[in-house]
Amino acid sequence: MRALLLLILTLGTGLHAAPNILLIVADDQRPDTVHALGNALIETPTLDRLAASGTSFSRAYAGYPICHVSRAQILTGNPAFKALPKYPAGAIDPRLATLGGTLQKAGYHTCYTGKWHNDGHPTQRGYTATSGLYSSGGGKGATQPDVDDRGRPLTGYRGWTFKDENNQAELDKGVGLQRDNSRHIADGAIHAIQTAPKDRPLFLHVNFAFPHDPRQWPEGMKDRYAAAKMVLPANFAPQHPFDHGNINGRDELLLPTPRTESAVREELAIYYAMITDLDAQLGRILAALPAPEETIIIFTSDQGLALGSHGLLGKQNEYEHSIRSPMIICGPGLPKGERSAALVNLNDIFPTLCELAGVPVPATVQSKSLAPLLRHQTERVHEFVTGVFTxxxxxxxxxxxxxxxxxxxxxxxxxxxxxxxxxxxxxxxxxxxxxxxxxxxxxxxxxxxxxxxxxxxxxxxxx
CATH class of the missing domain: 3.30.1120.10 (Arylsulfatase, C-terminal domain)
Structure with missing residues (x-):
C-alpha cells in the first residue's frame, strides 16, 4: 500500500520521487522584516536566499492575529469560525482534515518540530513523530527567570518546556522562552531530517517561537543592533486613539503608554536580533536537507506585530503590520526571484502543498491553492481577504x-x-x-x- 501511494505521488507531481516538504512558521514576525524584500537595516541572509529561490508574497494575510487561532487555520485550511467550533478558544474541529494527517495518509513521514500552541499533541493531529517539540507544561517546580533583559516582568511562555519523543520535559533546555530557543528548535529539525525514513518522502513542519516576547538577546547577539540606529515605523504613534479591542491586553502592557521613541527603538533592536538569530538557525536546517533544490519550502509567520505602529505593541489588530505575514514559497519547477502582490491567506498553505505534492485536497478544506499563482496560470485566487479578532x-x-x-x-x-x-x-x-x-x-x-x-x-x- 505504501509503495502504491508513493507511485501515485510520483505520477501526480511529474517528479522522479515525491518531493520532501519543509514548512517553517515564525512567531509574530512582521511582514517588513526581510532584508531582500526592502528592509535595509535587518540582516536575514537565509531568507534572502529563499526569496531569490522562490516567490515572495507581499500580501499574505493571517486571518486571525493570534497564535493558536492562526495555526489552527493553517492546520485545517479553514477560517477561524470553521476551524474552531468554540471560536475563538477550544479544540480544533475533529471532523476537519489536517495538513499533517492528509500528507501522512498520502505516504509521507510527517514530523512536527518546535512550538505547539493548539489542543492535544501533534501526533493527534496527523504527525507521525515529534522532534524538538516545545509546548506548555512540564516545568512545574523548575526555576524560571522572572524578568527579561531589561528588568521587565517575563510574561510569555510561562512554564513552557521542550519535550522528548515520549513527551517528557527536557528541563536541561530551560523553562520558558530562553535565549537559545531557536537553536534547540533547529537541533530538533535537523535530527528529524537525519533520522527520517529513507523509503518515504518527508513533511517537516517547523514552528519557531521567536521573535515572540519576552524579547531577550539571543545567545551571542547582545547589542547586535544598536537601539539608537533603529528606524521607527512610518506609522509610529505614542498611543492608539481608541480601544480597538485589546488596549489592555497582555501584549499592550509590555511597555507603558504613551509609547516613547527610545523605548520602541530598544524593543525593535532586540526584535531584529531575534529574527536574525532565527534566520541563522533556519540556515542550519536548510543545510541539513539532502536535496534542498528538490524540496518544497514555505516560510511564513503566524501573524505580524505592531511594535510601535499606530501606538500599539501587540498583534491583536487588523492593521497591515499585524494581520499580514511574510511568505516565501520555493520548490522544484517553481519560479525563482519573483514577487507577487496577489491577495493570499495563510490557510491557503494546506491546499497549495497538496497540489504541489500531487495529493488530493480534502473536501473539508475551504482555502485555495496558490499553485496557479506560482505557475503564472492566474493573477489572483481571492477577490478579497478578511480579518477577525474576538x-x-x-x-x-x-x-x-x-x-x-x-x-x-x-x-x-x-x-x-x-x-x-x-x-x-x-x-x-x-x-x-x-x-x-x-x-x-x-x-x-x-x-x-x-x-x-x-x-x-x-x-x-x-x-
Missing amino acids: DTQRMICDERWKLVLYPKAGREQLFDLQKDPDELHDLSADAAHANKRDELKARLAEWRREQGDPDLAKSAVPR
Whole structure:
C-alpha cells in the first residue's frame, strides 16, 4: 500500500520521487522584516536566499492575529469560525482534515518540530513523530527567570518546556522562552531530517517561537543592533486613539503608554536580533536537507506585530503590520526571484502543498491553492481577504481598499492602501468614498453569514 501511494505521488507531481516538504512558521514576525524584500537595516541572509529561490508574497494575510487561532487555520485550511467550533478558544474541529494527517495518509513521514500552541499533541493531529517539540507544561517546580533583559516582568511562555519523543520535559533546555530557543528548535529539525525514513518522502513542519516576547538577546547577539540606529515605523504613534479591542491586553502592557521613541527603538533592536538569530538557525536546517533544490519550502509567520505602529505593541489588530505575514514559497519547477502582490491567506498553505505534492485536497478544506499563482496560470485566487479578532474587530480588504469594523467601540475605518499603505488616513467618514465603504460592508456581512460568524447579529456599527 505504501509503495502504491508513493507511485501515485510520483505520477501526480511529474517528479522522479515525491518531493520532501519543509514548512517553517515564525512567531509574530512582521511582514517588513526581510532584508531582500526592502528592509535595509535587518540582516536575514537565509531568507534572502529563499526569496531569490522562490516567490515572495507581499500580501499574505493571517486571518486571525493570534497564535493558536492562526495555526489552527493553517492546520485545517479553514477560517477561524470553521476551524474552531468554540471560536475563538477550544479544540480544533475533529471532523476537519489536517495538513499533517492528509500528507501522512498520502505516504509521507510527517514530523512536527518546535512550538505547539493548539489542543492535544501533534501526533493527534496527523504527525507521525515529534522532534524538538516545545509546548506548555512540564516545568512545574523548575526555576524560571522572572524578568527579561531589561528588568521587565517575563510574561510569555510561562512554564513552557521542550519535550522528548515520549513527551517528557527536557528541563536541561530551560523553562520558558530562553535565549537559545531557536537553536534547540533547529537541533530538533535537523535530527528529524537525519533520522527520517529513507523509503518515504518527508513533511517537516517547523514552528519557531521567536521573535515572540519576552524579547531577550539571543545567545551571542547582545547589542547586535544598536537601539539608537533603529528606524521607527512610518506609522509610529505614542498611543492608539481608541480601544480597538485589546488596549489592555497582555501584549499592550509590555511597555507603558504613551509609547516613547527610545523605548520602541530598544524593543525593535532586540526584535531584529531575534529574527536574525532565527534566520541563522533556519540556515542550519536548510543545510541539513539532502536535496534542498528538490524540496518544497514555505516560510511564513503566524501573524505580524505592531511594535510601535499606530501606538500599539501587540498583534491583536487588523492593521497591515499585524494581520499580514511574510511568505516565501520555493520548490522544484517553481519560479525563482519573483514577487507577487496577489491577495493570499495563510490557510491557503494546506491546499497549495497538496497540489504541489500531487495529493488530493480534502473536501473539508475551504482555502485555495496558490499553485496557479506560482505557475503564472492566474493573477489572483481571492477577490478579497478578511480579518477577525474576538467580537471586537472584523476586516475586509480587496486589492486596494480596506474596511475595519469595531463593533464594541462603535467605530469603523476605511483605508486606501494604494495611496496610504501605512494606514494613516481614515476615509470612512468621507462622503466621496461612501459607496466603496458600503460595498465592502455588504460584502463583509455576506462573508460572515456564509462562515457562521457567531457575533454577526450583535455587531452593527452605528453611524
